[in-house]
Amino acid sequence: MAVIDGIAAIHADACEKLHGGFATQDADVFNVANFVQGLVPGRHAFRREVFVGLDRLSRKLEVARKIYAVYRRGDFKPHPTMPPADSATLNALLAGYLEAYRQTENLRYLNTVYKTALVGLIVPADAEIDSRIIPTAEELLWSVAERA
Amino acid sequence: MWPNVREINLTIIGDRACGTTRAYLTYLAAAGFRPRALWLVDFFPAPHVARRVRSIPLVGLSWANRIHRGGRPSGETMTPLMTRLCDELQAAAPQPIDFVGDFDFAHFAGSLRNFVAEDFDDPFLQNEIIGHCDQPFLYTNGGIVPKSLLAHPEVRILHIHPGIVPQMRGSDCLLWSCHRRGRLGASCFYMASGIDEGHLIRRTEFAVPDLSCLRDYLTAEHEDTVYRALSRAFDPHIRAMLFAEVVADAATSDLGAMPAEPQEANDEPAYLWMHPRIRLKVLRDLVAKGQQNPNGKLETIPA
Numbered sequence: 001m002a003v004i005d006g007i008a009a010i011h012a013d014a015c016e017k018l019h020g021g022f023a024t025q026d027a028d029v030f031n032v033a034n035f036v037q038g039l040v041p042g043r044h045a046f047r048r049e050v051f052v053g054l055d056r057l058s059r060k061l062e063v064a065r066k067i068y069a070v071y072r073r074g075d076f077k078p079h080p081t082m083p084p085a086d087s088a089t090l091n092a093l094l095a096g097y098l099e100a101y102r103q104t105e106n107l108r109y110l111n112t113v114y115k116t117a118l119v120g121l122i123v124p125a126d127a128e129i130d131s132r133i134i135p136t137a138e139e140l141l142w143s144v145a146e147r148a
Numbered sequence: 149m150w151p152n153v154r155e156i157n158l159t160i161i162g163d164r165a166c167g168t169t170r171a172y173l174t175y176l177a178a179a180g181f182r183p184r185a186l187w188l189v190d191f192f193p194a195p196h197v198a199r200r201v202r203s204i205p206l207v208g209l210s211w212a213n214r215i216h217r218g219g220r221p222s223g224e225t226m227t228p229l230m231t232r233l234c235d236e237l238q239a240a241a242p243q244p245i246d247f248v249g250d251f252d253f254a255h256f257a258g259s260l261r262n263f264v265a266e267d268f269d270d271p272f273l274q275n276e277i278i279g280h281c282d283q284p285f286l287y288t289n290g291g292i293v294p295k296s297l298l299a300h301p302e303v304r305i306l307h308i309h310p311g312i313v314p315q316m317r318g319s320d321c322l323l324w325s326c327h328r329r330g331r332l333g334a335s336c337f338y339m340a341s342g343i344d345e346g347h348l349i350r351r352t353e354f355a356v357p358d359l360s361c362l363r364d365y366l367t368a369e370h371e372d373t374v375y376r377a378l379s380r381a382f383d384p385h386i387r388a389m390l391f392a393e394v395v396a397d398a399a400t401s402d403l404g405a406m407p408a409e410p411q412e413a414n415d416e417p418a419y420l421w422m423h424p425r426i427r428l429k430v431l432r433d434l435v436a437k438g439q440q441n442p443n444g445k446l447e448t449i450p451a
Contacts, residue, residue, distance in 0.1 A: 055417045062420045107327050107426050114423040141429050 003143070004102060006136045007041040011095035014130065017088035029079055030071040032057070033089045039096030045103055054100055057093065058112040066123035067093075084124040090116070091130040098136055113137045152180055155258050156395060158306075158403050159185040159280060161273075163289035165223060167247040171384030172286065173256035174245050175392040184283065186257035189273070190264045191290050192221035202271060213272040216264045224380070229370065233361065233377035240357035240382075240438075240446050242389065247381040267291040277303060284404035286391070287339060295341040304404040305339040308387035311419075312351050313337065314411040317344035318418030322383050323427060326434045331355060331449060334390040338408055343418040347408035350397075352390050352451075356437040358444035363435050371428045378431075385446055 001009075018033050035053050039046070046054075056076055060067050067085045068078035085093075094113050101109040114137060117129045156176075160183045162169030169188070176182060198215040202208045231248050238244035254260045265273035267290050274297055277285065284304040287293065297303060311321030312333035318324070321344075325333050332354040340346035359382075365374050398406050422430065438444070 052415075058420070059417065107422075107430065108324075108419065111420065111423050111426050114425050115420075118423065118425075138425075141425070 003136060003139050004042045004099075006132060006139070007095050007098045007102065010098070010130050010132050010136065011036075011039065011041055011092055014088045014092035014095060018092065019086075019088075028073050030073050030076070032067065032069055032071070032085050032093065036089055036092035036096055039092065039099060041095065041099040041102070046100060050096075051100065054096060054109065054112075058097070058108070061112055061116045061121065065119070065121045067121065068123070086124070087128040090121075090124075090127050091133065094129070094133050098133070098140060101140055107141075110137055110141055153177060153182045154180055155184050156181050156403060157283045157401065158183040158286055158395075159187060159283055160257070160286045161187050161189060161277075161288060161290065162253070164188050164190050165221060166289040166384075167245070167380045168288045168384040168387055169253075170245050170247060170251050171243075171388035172288065172391055173253065174243050175385075175388035176395060177256050178243050179392040179396050181392075181395055182256055182258060183286070184258040185280075186253060186260050187276070188253055188260060188262050189290065190221045190262075191267055192219060192264065194264075194266050194270070195219060209272045209275060213264065216266075216272075219264070221264075224376070227373065229365070230373050230377055230380075233365070233374065234381035236361035237359070237377060237382045239361065240359065240444065241385045242446065243385070245381070245384075247384070265290070268293045268297065284402075293339055298339055298341050306349075306391075306403065307337060307339045307344075307346070308391050309335050309337070309344045310383050310386055311335065311344075312353060313344050313348065314414035315416060316419065317416075319420055320422040320427075321419060322378065322386070323422055323430045323434065324419045326356060326437065327430050329353070330437065332386055334386045336390055336394045337411070345411060348411050349406050349408045350390065350394050352393070353449045354386055354389075354446055355441050355443075355449055356434060357441055357446040359435050359438040362431070366428065366432050366435060368424075368428060371424055371431065374431055375424075375427055389446070389448070 015037055038050065067090065068082055069085050070079040070082040071077065072079055094116060097109045097113045113133060117134055121127055160169065160172060194212065194216040198212040201215065202212040204211065226248055234247045277297065278300060281302040284306055287305050287307045293305060309321065311325045313335040316325050316328065316333060322332060325331065333351065335351040336349045337346040362374050400406060
């Protein structure tokens with residue numbers, strides 16, 4: 001399987017498990033589950049605002065090591081009434097970072113994947129990381145030919 | 149060793165454990181300069197009782213620091229491999245430095261003070277800085293400098309960052325620079341509250357030198373040792389080469405008032421610490437790139 005198909009499978013499987021139920025249409029909030037559904041691998045190059053979203057969330061994953069379901073747009077602080085992001089959201093997001101690396105070859109994005117999956121998160125502490133994510137990251141990291 | 153040195157109005161806040169202090173002193177001396185003062189600081193946590201006596205009016209800070217001095221910094225573990233790599237890395241450098249053995253700090257500075265501090269949040273260190281802010285400081289290590297100190301109107305702290313700002317800000321920028329730009333870089337600026345922000349004095353890029361001494365150790369087992377050796381005994385050369393150039397070319401004798409420009413706008417976020425798996429890949433790329441360097445030495449790339 002080409003690496004892009006592997007990323008797409010991780011993303012699709014995670015998105016199937018996503019559930020709604022949050023006040024997601026509010027223009028003042030950034031809903032992570034909505035955001036990750038737009039990170040479809042291979043379809044087209046991510047737009048600039050997608051990379052901005054990934055960059056902001058990477059700080060949550062790598063520095064705070066906490067990721068919540070919804071953030072306030074103004075200060076990008078967690079929305080006070082919202083729960084942590086669930087595993088499906090997190091896996092779809094990590095697939096987005098794999099795809100961002102595939103598109104840009106910027107290791108910044110793989111760094112987020114490794115640190116999230118291998119260092120772990122404080123919130124949610126019980127996230128179930130898709131077992132295909134690290135092997136896919138390794139394939140991307142060490143195989144230039146696969147990215148063509 | 150360097151007979152005709154000129155004293156410059158600078159206090160180096162030198163972390164004793166950090167190789168950067170040795171590098172700054174060595175390169176400044178080689179360029180004919182020595183700082184007026186060197187504060188050689190052992191950064192390590194204060195015992196609980198020292199923190200408690202700080203609040204005693206008038207004498208609390210000095211008492212707390214006296215108690216703190218009774219402790220011992222933990223220091224970095226120097227394995228035989230680490231020691232050997234630190235030594236072998238000097239082959240590429242213009243000024244080889246002993247980053248492991250004893251170092252005669254007093255030889256390189258007008259005056260030398262030894263003291264201890266927890267970090268730059270330590271009120272004793274902050275008081276000392278504010279009390280001596282008639283001359284600029286050079287930062288070497290010791291963690292984040294608090295905004296309140298940087299906001300003090302008379303405190304000027306110089307910093308050399310191992311990356312070209314504003315693009316290469318944040319942690320592990322020696323390696324991120326190799327990955328993103330295919331070369332190494334350093335920037336000299338007056339510290340400000342943002343991450344590697346602050347008015348820019350000069351920046352320089354360097355071709356990756358021959359680092360083939362690391363080649364046999366670019367494995368998952370030894371990656372951490374290679375990374376620490378580079379941080380301790382290679383990265384300081386880049387910073388010190390740039391700083392010596394800045395001092396030599398300074399248009400003013402007041403290093404606290406050198407011409408400096410705001411950094412250009414850049415919306416890329418700062419880089420964060422690099423996971424060891426990524427480091428291994430980038431370290432291999434770094435060594436491979438150095439092998440393509442026909443000269444093999446650490447040299448600046450002309451602008």
